Amino acid sequence: MTVKLLLNVNGKEVEADIDPRTLLVQFLRENLRLTGTHVGCDTGQCGACTIHLNGQAVKSCNILALQAQGSEVLTIEGLAAANGDMHPMQVAFKECHGLQCGFCTPGMVMSATALLKENPKPSEEQIRAGLDGNMCRCTGYQNIVKAVQTCAARS
Amino acid sequence: MYAFQYHRPGSLKEAAALLGKLGDGKALAGGQTLIATMKLRLAQPSDLVDLGAITELRGIKVEGDALMIGALTRHAEVAASAEVKKRIPALAVLAGGIGDRQVRAVGTLGGSVANNDPAADYPAGVLGLGATVITTQRKIVADDFFDGMYETALKPGELITAISFPLPKRAAYAKFPNPASRFAMIGVFVSQVANGSVRVAVTGAGGGVFRDAALEKALTANFTPEAVTSVKVSASGLSSDMHASAEYRAHLIGVMAKRAVVAALG
Incomplete structure (x- = not known):
């Protein structure tokens, strides 16, 4: 059985016939070759697969692609400006060294941008709580929090 | 994940009819438990009936001395609702503490209550407030609804449509x-x-x-x-x-x- 999926991904209309059990992250990575969205734990814990679904941060490994039918999806590839300039959150992560190995970074950046959209001037505690669904095994989170604070202070 | 047939009904009536006739079918709300369970092959439904298109099941309103919350209302919506914060702030706190931010953006009230995980938060709110679970077939008071680990009074094909929370002092x-x-x-x-x-x-x-x-x-x-x-x-x-x-x-x-x-x- 295949089902037709219609999505808007990073501003582009996408249409595909897919097996219903295709996860959203699988569709993004394997069908669209948008491999910036990472699969870390594959159990909905680590948040490396975080994308925006209709503006909300969600874990794309824990949702069927068909559940996103007709939705707008934004991945890390769609965050930078069309001319390639990095998003202010990406700039802040780079400047503050908010990463080491970088595996969690796409998910962190997507969660952090969703957080600031809802709460543009979060406290440190609110940043830590807001990134609760994203795990980083390198940094100890200090510089990630600093990056989000830096980005918030500039906007 | 094992293969399944996928259905996306546009109305509650259609969803209930589908679940009534599909022997091994399961309703899919937010899927924050069900999808993970299926990925581990711990569940193998023949059919999934995705309730995502049934917008009538989403929303929060005051009805008399109670707060009526639609079954497909997301945890994040309950946590952020001005009406919930004003009438039953404890429920907004509970919803805002479920899982993490990404899970709260997808997980639903009805999904959590129907699943009745022994460590889930919502069942405590439903039972602690003496709420009433409204289904496609009847109204069930909280004291009669929860029936032990992952078990509830729901019959096959019966769907939660809303939960009515009486306003406490x-x-x-x-x-x-x-x-x-x-x-x-x-x-x-x-x-x-x-x-x-x-x-x-x-x-x-x-x-x-x-x-x-x-x-x-x-x-x-x-x-x-x-x-x-x-x-x-x-x-x-x-x-x-x-x-x-x-x-x-x-x-x-x-x-x-x-x-x-x-x-x-x-």
Whole structure:
């Protein structure tokens, strides 16, 4: 059985016939070759697969692609400006060294941008709580929090 | 994940009809438990009936002395709702503490209550407030709804459409989250209605959410943190696992109940 999926991904209309059990992250990575969205734990814990679904941060490994039918999806590839300039959150992560190995970074950046959209001037505690669904095994989170604070202070 | 047939009905009627005739079909709400379970091949439904297109099941409104929340309302929506924060702030706090931000953006009230995970937060709120579960077939009071680990009074094909939460005089929810999963190691929901009677619902402690009669009696007589301290919570029948012993869980019930009473009085 295949089902037709219609999505808007990073501003582009996408249409595909897919097996219903295709996860959203699988569709993004394997069908669209948008491999910036990472699969870390594959159990909905680590948040490396975080994308925006209709503006909300969600874990794309824990949702069927068909559940996103007709939705707008934004991945890390769609965050930078069309001319390639990095998003202010990406700039802040780079400047503050908010990463080491970088595996969690796409998910962190997507969660952090969703957080600031809802709460543009979060406290440190609110940043830590807001990134609760994203795990980083390198940094100890200090510089990630600093990056989000830096980005918030500039906007 | 095993293969399944996928359905996306546009109305509740159509969804109920589909589930009625599909033997091994399952309803898919937010899927924050079901999809993970299917990925591990712990569940193998023949059909999934995705309720995502049924917008009539989403929303929050005040109806008389109750707050009516649609089954497909997301945890994040309940946590952020001005109406919920004003009428039953404890419920907004509970919803805002489920899982993490990404899970709260997708997970639903009806999904959580129908799944009845023994460590889930919402069952404590539903039982602790004495809510009524409204389904495609009938109304079920909370005391008759939860039926032990992952079991409820729902019949095959019966869907939750909304939950009606009566407005309490005061209420609060206190949870000791498991540090890894954020599920409740122990969660205690305390509510007091206008005539002074108190309900205390405990999640995370055993096979499913339950009321603690001794705490309810003590708090109905005297709604203070001291009244909680006077009750010795028994460890008998509570779960012991890698996360906590039954004795530790019994101790946490007292601590969380006390915190909930302090918050409710706050």
